[in-house]
Amino acid sequence: MRWMWIDRIVEFEPNQRLVAIKNVSLAEEHLHDHFAAGDGLPALPLMPATLLIEGMAQTAGILVGSVGGFKEKVILGKITSARFDADVFPGQTVRYEARLERIDAHGASTRVVVTRNTHAGDGWEPLGRADLLFSHIDQNLAGVTFPKENFVFSETFRTVLRAAGLEGLYS
Amino acid sequence: MSEIFESVREILAEALGADEDEITLSASLTGDLEAESIDFLDIVFRLEKKFSTPERPFKLEQGELFPENLMENSEWVVDGKLTDAGMDMLRKRMPHVDFSAFDSDRDVNHVSELFTVKSIVDFVERKLAVPA
Numbered sequence A: 001m002r003w004m005w006i007d008r009i010v011e012f013e014p015n016q017r018l019v020a021i022k023n024v025s026l027a028e029e030h031l032h033d034h035f036a037a038g039d040g041l042p043a044l045p046l047m048p049a050t051l052l053i054e055g056m057a058q059t060a061g062i063l064v065g066s067v068g069g070f071k072e073k074v075i076l077g078k079i080t081s082a083r084f085d086a087d088v089f090p091g092q093t094v095r096y097e098a099r100l101e102r103i104d105a106h107g108a109s110t111r112v113v114v115t116r117n118t119h120a121g122d123g124w125e126p127l128g129r130a131d132l133l134f135s136h137i138d139q140n141l142a143g144v145t146f147p148k149e150n151f152v153f154s155e156t157f158r159t160v161l162r163a164a165g166l167e168g169l170y171s
Numbered sequence B: 001m002s003e004i005f006e007s008v009r010e011i012l013a014e015a016l017g018a019d020e021d022e023i024t025l026s027a028s029l030t031g032d033l034e035a036e037s038i039d040f041l042d043i044v045f046r047l048e049k050k051f052s053t054p055e056r057p058f059k060l061e062q063g064e065l066f067p068e069n070l071m072e073n074s075e076w077v078v079d080g081k082l083t084d085a086g087m088d089m090l091r092k093r094m095p096h097v098d099f100s101a102f103d104s105d106r107d108v109n110h111v112s113e114l115f116t117v118k119s120i121v122d123f124v125e126r127k128l129a130v131p132a
Helices: A049-067 A155-163 B002-016 B037-051 B084-093 B108-114 B117-129
Strands: A008-013 A017-023 A074-084 A093-104 A107-117 A124-136
Touching: A008 A155, A017 A049, A049 A074, A049 A093, A049 A107, A049 A124, A049 A155, A074 A107, A074 B037, A093 B037, A107 B037, A124 B037, B002 B037, B002 B117, B037 B117
Parallel strands: none
Antiparallel strands: A008 A017, A017 A093, A074 A124, A093 A107, A107 A124
16 A cells, blocks of 8 residues: 555545545655755654645545546646645644535546644644645546546555445445 | 626636736637646636526536537548538637637647637626526
8 A cells, every 4th residue: 555645534525525634654764855864954854745735635536536436537637726834744643624616527626624733732733725626537638548447546545435434435 | 898807817817827917808828828728627617616606507518618529520620620510610619719710720739729818708708698
């Protein structure tokens, strides 16, 4: 199970909202390079914002995919906007809340709000948000055909869905 | 006209990351404003959101604003060029676009360049003028 940037789905309102969390761990290899010690500064492990966006895209992508029983190949097409107001460090948890704004045969627009729990007793605090636009690639990119099987929603995604009791969403 | 233009200008500025001064009526979406196909989807969604009211949803059908899958229809496109039937279809389906200069070119890859800011403004006006 490799490229999975959410750990667990915690809330789901069909066709509306999906919430997932990710625990940031010092066991994640890339944190030792981001950032490694250098130029007289000590190491400072913190989660790259690009991976926060990937987690947001996976959360929102599952929400979008669930509408069609995961038959459509849902791909992130555009990050319309994104902002983060703080960093996330090992030992903290991020919570991604995705809302579906519009969906049609071509794709969907979503907004994902991220909060962070530092586990220092203050609960969940705002971290940032992004507007993400997804494309149903089989319906777009005229002239390009893709493999028949849905390579987007792989076994790894199924495992996450199963853990939340949502495997029934696959049709 | 100008209220719709203001709204369309705002939408395009957000969707395309363009300055409002660049968004003139004659500006071409793909040429001057560098819009890509994913941006077209963004624009459609924002137009639907902006011009819908509770009493009257503003819903765009597939291919209503921007034509789709032209290449796949051999009645309309042969060897990468629009046929007479194809030109007729475009003119009928997209009254909000000006195809007169395109008639001598007809290269299907150039169709998207014809879409200007004015095409969108005209489209919205026409659609809103249809009785609910």
